[in-house]
Amino acid sequence: MFVRRARGPTQKRNLWLEQSIRSDTGKNALNAFLETKVAEGFRIETHTDTHAIIIVGGHRKPLWSRFRKHAAGSRHVVSVDEHGEVTMIPAEPKRN
Numbered sequence: 747m748f749v750r751r752a753r754g755p756t757q758k759r760n761l762w763l764e765q766s767i768r769s770d771t772g773k774n775a776l777n778a779f780l781e782t783k784v785a786e787g788f789r790i791e792t793h794t795d796t797h798a799i800i801i802v803g804g805h806r807k808p809l810w811s812r813f814r815k816h817a818a819g820s821r822h823v824v825s826v827d828e829h830g831e832v833t834m835i836p837a838e839p840k841r842n
Contacts, residue, residue: 772813
């Protein structure tokens with residue numbers, strides 16, 4: 747017969763520490779990836795601990811070009827999983 751033990755304060759603290767370390771690993775991996783992309787000429791549109799949206803081109807576009815449709819592949823969603831692996835996929839076009 748399998749008996750499940752209740753978690754004590756030490757086990758809860760260790761679980762919290764393990765999750766915190768994983769979270770920091772993900773943040774560090776995402777930040778390092780974003781620094782690389784910015785150096786390649788991308789601009790960060792938005793950024794959280796686990797996701798970011800980046801845009802091709804590091805400078806702001808002139809006001810008149812903001813009213814035109816942007817290319818479908820100009821925005822990308824970057825995400826990091828609990829293991830620190832970063833993925834980048836094309837984002838849907840921005841709605842006006």
